[in-house]
Amino acid sequence: MKVSYFPGCTLKNKAKDLDRYTYRTAEVLGVALEEIEEWQCCGGVFSTAKDEIASKLSSVRALKAAYKKGQPLVTVCSGCHNVIKQTNYVMQNDRDFADKVNRYMAEEDAYNGETDVYNYLELLRDVIGFDKIKEKVVNPLTGKKIGAYYGCLLLRPSTVMKMDDPENPRIIEDLISALGAEPVVYANRNECCGGYIALEDPKSAEKRSLDIIRNAKANGAEMIITACPLCKYNLIKNGADIPVVYFTELLAEAFGVKEENDGE
Protein backbone atom coordinates (compact mmCIF):
# COMPACT_ATOMS: atom_id res chain seq x y z
CA MET A 1 0.00 0.00 0.00
CA LYS A 2 1.06 3.58 -0.63
CA VAL A 3 0.68 6.39 1.90
CA SER A 4 1.70 10.04 2.04
CA TYR A 5 4.43 10.66 4.60
CA PHE A 6 5.22 13.83 6.56
CA PRO A 7 8.64 13.45 8.23
CA GLY A 8 9.03 16.94 9.74
CA CYS A 9 12.08 19.05 10.47
CA THR A 10 13.60 17.00 13.28
CA LEU A 11 13.51 13.71 11.37
CA LYS A 12 15.73 15.27 8.73
CA ASN A 13 18.22 16.55 11.30
CA LYS A 14 18.61 15.40 14.93
CA ALA A 15 16.28 12.42 14.61
CA LYS A 16 17.47 10.89 11.33
CA ASP A 17 17.36 7.46 12.94
CA LEU A 18 13.62 7.85 13.63
CA ASP A 19 13.11 8.54 9.91
CA ARG A 20 15.43 5.75 8.76
CA TYR A 21 13.83 3.06 10.94
CA THR A 22 10.38 4.15 9.85
CA TYR A 23 11.29 3.64 6.18
CA ARG A 24 13.04 0.38 6.86
CA THR A 25 10.23 -1.18 8.93
CA ALA A 26 7.54 0.09 6.53
CA GLU A 27 9.36 -1.71 3.73
CA VAL A 28 9.19 -4.98 5.68
CA LEU A 29 5.43 -4.46 6.03
CA GLY A 30 4.91 -3.66 2.35
CA VAL A 31 4.05 0.00 2.97
CA ALA A 32 5.50 2.56 0.56
CA LEU A 33 6.01 5.93 2.24
CA GLU A 34 5.70 8.70 -0.33
CA GLU A 35 7.19 11.84 1.16
CA ILE A 36 5.06 14.96 0.62
CA GLU A 37 6.83 17.16 -1.92
CA GLU A 38 8.23 20.38 -0.54
CA TRP A 39 6.65 19.87 2.89
CA GLN A 40 7.10 22.67 5.37
CA CYS A 41 7.75 22.50 9.11
CA CYS A 42 4.54 22.13 11.14
CA GLY A 43 5.75 24.67 13.70
CA GLY A 44 6.08 22.18 16.55
CA VAL A 45 3.11 23.33 18.64
CA PHE A 46 -0.52 23.87 17.66
CA SER A 47 -1.77 27.33 18.56
CA THR A 48 -5.21 27.06 20.09
CA ALA A 49 -6.03 30.69 19.22
CA LYS A 50 -8.95 30.82 16.80
CA ASP A 51 -7.52 33.79 14.91
CA GLU A 52 -4.11 32.20 14.37
CA ILE A 53 -4.23 31.15 10.71
CA ALA A 54 -0.88 31.63 8.97
CA SER A 55 0.95 29.29 11.34
CA LYS A 56 -1.42 26.44 10.44
CA LEU A 57 -1.09 26.69 6.65
CA SER A 58 1.90 24.38 6.38
CA SER A 59 -0.20 21.61 7.93
CA VAL A 60 -3.12 22.36 5.61
CA ARG A 61 -0.80 22.19 2.58
CA ALA A 62 0.48 18.76 3.65
CA LEU A 63 -3.05 17.49 4.33
CA LYS A 64 -4.22 18.79 0.98
CA ALA A 65 -1.30 17.20 -0.87
CA ALA A 66 -2.24 13.81 0.59
CA TYR A 67 -5.91 14.39 -0.26
CA LYS A 68 -5.03 15.09 -3.89
CA LYS A 69 -3.25 11.75 -4.08
CA GLY A 70 -6.14 10.00 -2.36
CA GLN A 71 -3.84 8.76 0.38
CA PRO A 72 -3.85 8.87 4.17
CA LEU A 73 -1.19 11.12 5.71
CA VAL A 74 1.26 9.34 7.99
CA THR A 75 3.36 11.09 10.63
CA VAL A 76 5.87 9.65 13.10
CA CYS A 77 7.01 12.54 15.29
CA SER A 78 4.48 13.22 18.08
CA GLY A 79 4.84 16.98 17.57
CA CYS A 80 4.01 16.89 13.85
CA HIS A 81 1.20 14.45 14.51
CA ASN A 82 -0.40 16.65 17.14
CA VAL A 83 -0.19 19.84 15.05
CA ILE A 84 -1.41 18.24 11.81
CA LYS A 85 -4.22 16.29 13.45
CA GLN A 86 -5.47 19.32 15.40
CA THR A 87 -5.29 21.46 12.27
CA ASN A 88 -7.29 18.84 10.36
CA TYR A 89 -9.86 18.83 13.15
CA VAL A 90 -10.46 22.59 12.96
CA MET A 91 -10.66 22.36 9.16
CA GLN A 92 -13.45 19.79 9.65
CA ASN A 93 -15.29 21.47 12.48
CA ASP A 94 -14.74 25.23 12.37
CA ARG A 95 -16.50 26.52 9.24
CA ASP A 96 -15.35 30.09 9.76
CA PHE A 97 -11.72 29.06 10.17
CA ALA A 98 -11.79 26.70 7.17
CA ASP A 99 -13.38 29.37 4.95
CA LYS A 100 -10.69 31.87 5.89
CA VAL A 101 -7.93 29.34 5.22
CA ASN A 102 -9.39 28.35 1.85
CA ARG A 103 -9.79 31.97 0.77
CA TYR A 104 -6.26 32.75 1.95
CA MET A 105 -4.82 29.86 -0.05
CA ALA A 106 -6.82 31.00 -3.08
CA GLU A 107 -6.80 27.66 -4.85
CA GLU A 108 -9.70 26.36 -6.89
CA ASP A 109 -10.42 23.32 -4.78
CA ALA A 110 -11.25 23.90 -1.13
CA TYR A 111 -10.00 21.58 1.60
CA ASN A 112 -12.30 20.69 4.48
CA GLY A 113 -10.41 18.11 6.50
CA GLU A 114 -11.03 15.07 4.26
CA THR A 115 -7.64 13.41 4.79
CA ASP A 116 -7.20 10.58 7.31
CA VAL A 117 -4.20 11.30 9.54
CA TYR A 118 -2.37 8.39 11.14
CA ASN A 119 0.60 8.36 13.41
CA TYR A 120 2.80 5.43 12.34
CA LEU A 121 1.71 3.68 15.57
CA GLU A 122 -1.91 3.89 14.44
CA LEU A 123 -0.99 2.64 10.98
CA LEU A 124 0.64 -0.39 12.62
CA ARG A 125 -2.39 -1.07 14.84
CA ASP A 126 -5.37 -0.07 12.68
CA VAL A 127 -4.29 -0.62 9.08
CA ILE A 128 -1.66 -3.36 9.27
CA GLY A 129 -2.62 -4.95 12.57
CA PHE A 130 -0.43 -6.05 15.46
CA ASP A 131 -1.05 -9.72 14.49
CA LYS A 132 0.72 -9.08 11.19
CA ILE A 133 3.53 -7.27 13.04
CA LYS A 134 3.95 -10.34 15.24
CA GLU A 135 4.30 -12.55 12.16
CA LYS A 136 7.14 -10.39 10.85
CA VAL A 137 9.21 -10.63 14.04
CA VAL A 138 12.38 -12.63 13.40
CA ASN A 139 14.21 -11.47 16.51
CA PRO A 140 11.72 -11.54 19.40
CA LEU A 141 12.72 -9.23 22.25
CA THR A 142 11.96 -11.89 24.84
CA GLY A 143 12.55 -10.91 28.45
CA LYS A 144 13.04 -7.20 27.81
CA LYS A 145 11.07 -5.03 30.22
CA ILE A 146 10.08 -1.89 28.34
CA GLY A 147 8.18 1.17 29.49
CA ALA A 148 6.13 3.02 26.88
CA TYR A 149 6.45 6.77 27.22
CA TYR A 150 3.51 8.51 25.53
CA GLY A 151 4.07 12.02 26.83
CA CYS A 152 1.29 14.44 26.03
CA LEU A 153 1.20 15.05 22.29
CA LEU A 154 0.05 11.64 21.07
CA LEU A 155 -2.94 11.48 23.41
CA ARG A 156 -4.21 14.98 24.09
CA PRO A 157 -6.55 16.63 23.47
CA SER A 158 -8.20 13.23 23.37
CA THR A 159 -11.39 14.45 21.69
CA VAL A 160 -9.22 15.37 18.70
CA MET A 161 -6.34 12.88 18.80
CA LYS A 162 -8.55 9.80 19.36
CA MET A 163 -5.51 7.51 19.45
CA ASP A 164 -6.32 5.76 22.67
CA ASP A 165 -7.75 6.13 26.17
CA PRO A 166 -5.81 9.24 27.30
CA GLU A 167 -5.53 8.05 30.90
CA ASN A 168 -4.97 4.36 30.30
CA PRO A 169 -3.46 3.95 26.83
CA ARG A 170 -2.27 0.57 25.56
CA ILE A 171 -1.27 1.03 21.92
CA ILE A 172 2.48 1.12 22.63
CA GLU A 173 2.19 -1.61 25.28
CA ASP A 174 0.41 -3.81 22.71
CA LEU A 175 3.20 -3.12 20.22
CA ILE A 176 5.81 -4.08 22.84
CA SER A 177 3.93 -7.34 23.46
CA ALA A 178 3.71 -8.04 19.71
CA LEU A 179 7.51 -7.77 19.52
CA GLY A 180 7.85 -10.41 22.24
CA ALA A 181 8.91 -8.06 25.04
CA GLU A 182 7.20 -7.29 28.32
CA PRO A 183 5.47 -3.91 28.66
CA VAL A 184 5.93 -2.06 31.95
CA VAL A 185 2.97 0.12 32.92
CA TYR A 186 3.74 3.15 35.12
CA ALA A 187 1.70 6.18 36.17
CA ASN A 188 3.77 8.95 34.57
CA ARG A 189 3.80 7.52 31.06
CA ASN A 190 1.26 10.13 29.90
CA GLU A 191 2.67 13.14 31.77
CA CYS A 192 4.70 15.89 30.09
CA CYS A 193 8.53 15.78 29.94
CA GLY A 194 8.71 19.59 29.93
CA GLY A 195 8.81 19.86 26.15
CA TYR A 196 10.15 23.10 24.67
CA ILE A 197 10.66 24.69 28.10
CA ALA A 198 14.02 22.88 27.96
CA LEU A 199 15.22 25.80 25.86
CA GLU A 200 14.84 28.66 28.32
CA ASP A 201 14.13 26.92 31.63
CA PRO A 202 16.03 23.62 31.58
CA LYS A 203 15.63 23.19 35.38
CA SER A 204 11.90 22.90 34.91
CA ALA A 205 12.32 20.28 32.17
CA GLU A 206 14.72 18.40 34.44
CA LYS A 207 12.11 18.12 37.21
CA ARG A 208 9.45 16.86 34.81
CA SER A 209 11.76 14.36 33.15
CA LEU A 210 13.23 12.98 36.38
CA ASP A 211 9.72 12.21 37.67
CA ILE A 212 9.12 10.12 34.56
CA ILE A 213 12.44 8.27 34.61
CA ARG A 214 12.18 7.44 38.33
CA ASN A 215 8.61 6.26 37.98
CA ALA A 216 9.41 4.03 34.99
CA LYS A 217 12.42 2.49 36.75
CA ALA A 218 10.54 2.00 40.04
CA ASN A 219 8.07 -0.16 38.10
CA GLY A 220 10.82 -2.27 36.59
CA ALA A 221 11.44 -0.68 33.18
CA GLU A 222 14.87 -1.45 31.74
CA MET A 223 14.25 0.66 28.66
CA ILE A 224 11.90 3.47 27.65
CA ILE A 225 10.49 3.90 24.15
CA THR A 226 8.95 7.02 22.65
CA ALA A 227 7.76 8.51 19.36
CA CYS A 228 8.91 12.04 20.16
CA PRO A 229 12.40 13.50 19.55
CA LEU A 230 11.88 16.17 22.22
CA CYS A 231 10.76 13.63 24.84
CA LYS A 232 13.80 11.52 24.00
CA TYR A 233 16.11 14.54 24.31
CA ASN A 234 14.63 15.63 27.64
CA LEU A 235 14.77 12.17 29.21
CA ILE A 236 18.36 11.53 28.10
CA LYS A 237 19.55 15.05 28.93
CA ASN A 238 18.10 14.85 32.40
CA GLY A 239 19.69 11.71 33.65
CA ALA A 240 18.04 8.64 32.15
CA ASP A 241 20.37 5.79 33.11
CA ILE A 242 18.40 3.27 31.09
CA PRO A 243 18.22 3.38 27.27
CA VAL A 244 15.62 5.71 25.73
CA VAL A 245 14.94 4.76 22.11
CA TYR A 246 12.40 5.39 19.38
CA PHE A 247 9.69 2.76 18.99
CA THR A 248 10.73 2.39 15.36
CA GLU A 249 14.24 1.34 16.42
CA LEU A 250 12.76 -1.42 18.55
CA LEU A 251 10.57 -2.46 15.64
CA ALA A 252 13.61 -2.56 13.33
CA GLU A 253 15.49 -4.68 15.86
CA ALA A 254 12.64 -7.18 16.12
CA PHE A 255 12.27 -7.30 12.32
CA GLY A 256 16.00 -7.93 11.98
CA VAL A 257 16.61 -4.79 9.91
CA LYS A 258 18.62 -2.80 12.42
CA GLU A 259 22.32 -2.67 11.64
CA GLU A 260 25.10 -2.37 14.16
CA ASN A 261 26.57 0.75 12.55
CA ASP A 262 23.23 2.54 12.35
CA GLY A 263 24.21 5.22 14.88
CA GLU A 264 24.39 8.85 13.81
Next chain:
Amino acid sequence: MENKYLKDEVVRISGVDPKKCMRCGKCTATCPSFDEMEYHPHQFVYMVESGDIEPLLHSESLYKCLSCFACVDRCPRGVEPAKLVEAVKLSVIRQKESNRLKADDIAKYLDSDMPQQAIVSAFRKYSK
Protein backbone atom coordinates in the same frame (compact mmCIF):
# COMPACT_ATOMS: atom_id res chain seq x y z
CA MET B 1 -5.92 47.91 25.29
CA GLU B 2 -8.43 48.67 28.01
CA ASN B 3 -9.23 45.71 30.18
CA LYS B 4 -12.90 45.37 29.26
CA TYR B 5 -11.90 45.03 25.61
CA LEU B 6 -9.02 42.79 26.56
CA LYS B 7 -11.37 40.37 28.30
CA ASP B 8 -13.59 40.22 25.21
CA GLU B 9 -10.53 39.66 23.02
CA VAL B 10 -9.19 36.85 25.23
CA VAL B 11 -12.57 35.12 25.38
CA ARG B 12 -13.05 35.48 21.63
CA ILE B 13 -9.71 34.13 20.43
CA SER B 14 -9.58 31.37 23.05
CA GLY B 15 -13.14 30.21 22.44
CA VAL B 16 -13.34 29.56 26.19
CA ASP B 17 -16.33 30.42 28.35
CA PRO B 18 -14.77 31.03 31.79
CA LYS B 19 -18.23 31.12 33.40
CA LYS B 20 -18.43 27.33 32.99
CA CYS B 21 -15.73 26.93 35.67
CA MET B 22 -16.95 25.50 39.01
CA ARG B 23 -13.60 26.18 40.78
CA CYS B 24 -12.73 22.57 41.53
CA GLY B 25 -9.03 23.25 40.94
CA LYS B 26 -8.41 20.04 39.01
CA CYS B 27 -6.60 21.96 36.24
CA THR B 28 -4.09 23.31 38.73
CA ALA B 29 -3.75 19.96 40.49
CA THR B 30 -2.85 18.24 37.23
CA CYS B 31 -0.63 21.00 35.78
CA PRO B 32 3.00 19.82 35.47
CA SER B 33 4.17 23.45 35.70
CA PHE B 34 2.24 24.13 38.92
CA ASP B 35 5.39 24.75 40.98
CA GLU B 36 6.75 27.23 38.45
CA MET B 37 3.63 29.39 38.29
CA GLU B 38 2.78 32.50 40.24
CA TYR B 39 -0.80 32.33 38.89
CA HIS B 40 -2.09 28.81 38.46
CA PRO B 41 -4.48 27.61 35.72
CA HIS B 42 -7.61 27.93 37.88
CA GLN B 43 -6.56 31.49 38.75
CA PHE B 44 -6.21 32.36 35.05
CA VAL B 45 -9.82 31.26 34.55
CA TYR B 46 -11.09 33.22 37.54
CA MET B 47 -9.07 36.35 36.77
CA VAL B 48 -10.18 36.45 33.13
CA GLU B 49 -13.79 35.96 34.18
CA SER B 50 -13.59 38.82 36.66
CA GLY B 51 -11.69 41.06 34.21
CA ASP B 52 -8.63 41.17 36.47
CA ILE B 53 -6.24 40.47 33.59
CA GLU B 54 -3.60 43.13 34.19
CA PRO B 55 -1.50 41.10 36.70
CA LEU B 56 -1.43 38.16 34.27
CA LEU B 57 0.05 40.30 31.50
CA HIS B 58 3.21 40.89 33.51
CA SER B 59 3.57 37.42 34.99
CA GLU B 60 6.19 34.83 34.09
CA SER B 61 3.37 32.28 34.49
CA LEU B 62 2.40 33.04 30.88
CA TYR B 63 5.56 31.31 29.69
CA LYS B 64 5.40 28.25 31.94
CA CYS B 65 2.53 26.50 30.14
CA LEU B 66 3.91 23.42 28.34
CA SER B 67 0.94 22.98 25.97
CA CYS B 68 0.57 19.45 27.35
CA PHE B 69 -3.24 19.78 27.37
CA ALA B 70 -3.53 18.00 30.74
CA CYS B 71 -5.85 20.75 32.06
CA VAL B 72 -7.81 20.73 28.80
CA ASP B 73 -8.40 16.98 28.89
CA ARG B 74 -9.02 16.61 32.62
CA CYS B 75 -11.37 19.55 33.27
CA PRO B 76 -14.75 18.06 34.29
CA ARG B 77 -16.56 21.10 32.84
CA GLY B 78 -14.71 21.39 29.52
CA VAL B 79 -13.37 24.86 30.32
CA GLU B 80 -9.97 24.27 28.66
CA PRO B 81 -7.79 26.63 30.75
CA ALA B 82 -4.68 26.27 28.53
CA LYS B 83 -6.54 28.05 25.74
CA LEU B 84 -7.04 31.04 28.04
CA VAL B 85 -3.36 31.05 28.99
CA GLU B 86 -2.48 31.00 25.28
CA ALA B 87 -4.87 33.86 24.50
CA VAL B 88 -3.59 36.07 27.33
CA LYS B 89 -0.01 35.36 26.29
CA LEU B 90 -0.77 36.24 22.66
CA SER B 91 -2.33 39.51 23.75
CA VAL B 92 1.10 40.36 25.19
CA ILE B 93 3.52 39.07 22.54
CA ARG B 94 1.46 40.39 19.63
CA GLN B 95 2.25 43.92 20.77
CA LYS B 96 5.09 45.78 19.10
CA GLU B 97 8.56 44.65 20.18
CA SER B 98 7.11 42.19 22.67
CA ASN B 99 8.49 38.93 21.39
CA ARG B 100 9.72 36.85 24.30
CA LEU B 101 12.28 34.93 22.25
CA LYS B 102 14.47 36.54 19.63
CA ALA B 103 16.45 34.76 16.95
CA ASP B 104 19.70 36.23 18.27
CA ASP B 105 19.05 34.63 21.66
CA ILE B 106 18.86 31.10 20.32
CA ALA B 107 22.58 30.40 20.18
CA LYS B 108 23.00 30.78 23.93
CA TYR B 109 20.34 28.16 24.65
CA LEU B 110 21.46 25.52 22.21
CA ASP B 111 23.40 22.37 22.86
CA SER B 112 24.55 19.94 20.23
CA ASP B 113 21.80 17.38 20.90
CA MET B 114 18.81 19.70 21.06
CA PRO B 115 16.21 18.71 18.45
CA GLN B 116 14.89 21.28 15.96
CA GLN B 117 11.45 20.55 17.41
CA ALA B 118 12.44 22.35 20.65
CA ILE B 119 13.51 25.47 18.80
CA VAL B 120 10.53 25.80 16.46
CA SER B 121 8.14 25.03 19.32
CA ALA B 122 9.70 27.69 21.55
CA PHE B 123 9.44 30.23 18.74
CA ARG B 124 5.81 29.35 18.19
CA LYS B 125 5.06 29.80 21.89
CA TYR B 126 7.21 32.79 22.76
CA SER B 127 7.16 34.93 19.62
CA LYS B 128 4.70 36.14 17.04
